[in-house]
Amino acid sequence: MSASETKQAGKFKIPLFWKFTIGMVLVVVLFGSINVILVHRIIFSSLEEELKHKGVFMSQIISQRAINYILYDDIVSLNVLIEEVSAADESIEYVLVCDPDCQIMAHTFVGTVPAGLQDVHERQAGNEVISAHVQFKGSENLIRDISIPLLDGNIGFLRVGLTEENIDRTLDQATQTLLGMILFLVAISLVGTFIFSYLVTSPVKEISNIADNLDMQSIREKKTLYVSRYHRRVAKAMNLLPGDEIDILVSRFNEMVQRLQKAYDELEGAQKNLIQSEKLASIGTLASGVAHEVNNPLAGIMHCISRIKKYPDNKADAKKYLELMEEAARKMEVVVKNLLDFARQPDYEKSEIDPKKALENALSLAKHRLEEEGIDVTLNSCPHDILIMGNKNQLEQVFLNLIINSIDAIAEQKMQSNKFTGEIQVSCGLMEQNNKFRIHIIDNGIGIPSEIITKVYDPFFTTKPPGKGTGLGLSVSMNIIRDHEGEMDLISNNNQGAAVSIVLPVKLIQKA
Numbered sequence: 001m002s003a004s005e006t007k008q009a010g011k012f013k014i015p016l017f018w019k020f021t022i023g024m025v026l027v028v029v030l031f032g033s034i035n036v037i038l039v040h041r042i043i044f045s046s047l048e049e050e051l052k053h054k055g056v057f058m059s060q061i062i063s064q065r066a067i068n069y070i071l072y073d074d075i076v077s078l079n080v081l082i083e084e085v086s087a088a089d090e091s092i093e094y095v096l097v098c099d100p101d102c103q104i105m106a107h108t109f110v111g112t113v114p115a116g117l118q119d120v121h122e123r124q125a126g127n128e129v130i131s132a133h134v135q136f137k138g139s140e141n142l143i144r145d146i147s148i149p150l151l152d153g154n155i156g157f158l159r160v161g162l163t164e165e166n167i168d169r170t171l172d173q174a175t176q177t178l179l180g181m182i183l184f185l186v187a188i189s190l191v192g193t194f195i196f197s198y199l200v201t202s203p204v205k206e207i208s209n210i211a212d213n214l215d216m217q218s219i220r221e222k223k224t225l226y227v228s229r230y231h232r233r234v235a236k237a238m239n240l241l242p243g244d245e246i247d248i249l250v251s252r253f254n255e256m257v258q259r260l261q262k263a264y265d266e267l268e269g270a271q272k273n274l275i276q277s278e279k280l281a282s283i284g285t286l287a288s289g290v291a292h293e294v295n296n297p298l299a300g301i302m303h304c305i306s307r308i309k310k311y312p313d314n315k316a317d318a319k320k321y322l323e324l325m326e327e328a329a330r331k332m333e334v335v336v337k338n339l340l341d342f343a344r345q346p347d348y349e350k351s352e353i354d355p356k357k358a359l360e361n362a363l364s365l366a367k368h369r370l371e372e373e374g375i376d377v378t379l380n381s382c383p384h385d386i387l388i389m390g391n392k393n394q395l396e397q398v399f400l401n402l403i404i405n406s407i408d409a410i411a412e413q414k415m416q417s418n419k420f421t422g423e424i425q426v427s428c429g430l431m432e433q434n435n436k437f438r439i440h441i442i443d444n445g446i447g448i449p450s451e452i453i454t455k456v457y458d459p460f461f462t463t464k465p466p467g468k469g470t471g472l473g474l475s476v477s478m479n480i481i482r483d484h485e486g487e488m489d490l491i492s493n494n495n496q497g498a499a500v501s502i503v504l505p506v507k508l509i510q511k512a
Helices: 005-007 017-070 073-088 165-213 216-220 232-238 245-310 315-344 353-367 366-371 392-413 473-483
Strands: 091-098 103-107 130-134 143-150 155-163 350-351 376-379 386-390 423-430 436-443 489-493 496-505
Touching: 017 073, 017 091, 017 130, 017 143, 017 165, 073 091, 073 103, 073 489, 165 245, 245 315, 350 353, 350 392, 353 366, 353 376, 353 386, 353 392, 353 423, 353 436, 366 392, 386 392, 386 496, 392 423, 392 436, 392 473, 392 496, 473 489, 473 496
Parallel strands: 376 423
Antiparallel strands: 091 103, 091 155, 130 143, 143 155, 350 386, 423 436, 436 496, 489 496
């Protein structure tokens, strides 16, 4: 893993859904808050202006009647007037009348006038209507105090205090309405975000899951799946919508999987041809031995036929010759059958097999060459109660390749010393882990120089003289063992022989 990949792996991650959700909520809340502030200011200014005009209008109406009462010094009637006006409109907090020196003549307060209220306006004679905000002890609300001159202020001033409670109530209602709209938009945005993130992340997650499970085993078993943009229940309706970048991503991924499947099929076909080519090369190496195995029984059969023809009336000898011919024919049948089984194109299907039988068949095919080179073969005790999951034909090819390599190495060593005796030791058994089966093949041949031992698995690399080897044996064998989820290890030194170890997973241990 590269440094950038390591950094990305350790990076804190937030699901796309939450990123969309947080972004949408922040946008809605931000614009909603701005709207609340703007609307609050606009409504407040509008209601303030409306309240001011209302106060001025009411004050002018009251002042027309109050002038008469003041001129006739009828303070009682003046008090009755302002009490009636105050009671008629709940928005009126108080009404009071001042003389030209701003001394209060009449008011609607119960008891005394709150301290400081009479000093709110320092009026002089004139016809100007003035307004100010006041808040006095005993009142929690802000009051708009409007002062109207009476006869240009010559006889006094009328002051009306209007409460802004209605303004606050209206602002609260408007704010609650806006907040409700914001919450509604947040809910709508969450639903929209969920749908949008599902449409985006669903195929991305599916691509990620398939990519995680996409390996050679799944490709080999044709288990590769393809990504669909929408769930099959809504796919027909959603496919009517225009395409986008996610559709392109899904399409490109599916095309990549198809190309990968096609490339694997081509690679598998090439590997099968390579295995078969190496197998045919092995058969060519064994051809003389097979011919010898067939010619000897065939010569015996011809001899028996000659004796029967010469003495047709000797039934006892004829019976003995027929039994010999039958035995020779069976030997030939076994040799030819083993050769045909080995040479046929395998089906590459795996089943439960006994690895010892595959090993014995390989030794049987190489029997003549072993005898021809005078090589002693020792097959140590090998259990028959072990079964592995594999392809018998392929494993026979691996064992035969290794045995032929050992024969060739011993033959080359013999060329350097006539008194040299070749030996091959074959052993197999269950490893201590009790779930691995190991086959060990050791020879005392010429070995492999240490400087080139790392290259022996390369295709077409060989240390044999031209025409003596294809250079595919160990490469093909390694691929077959890996396909069987096993391991193969080669240890060798120049002029000191070679040892090959094959480890395969155990499928079943049969009980007697």
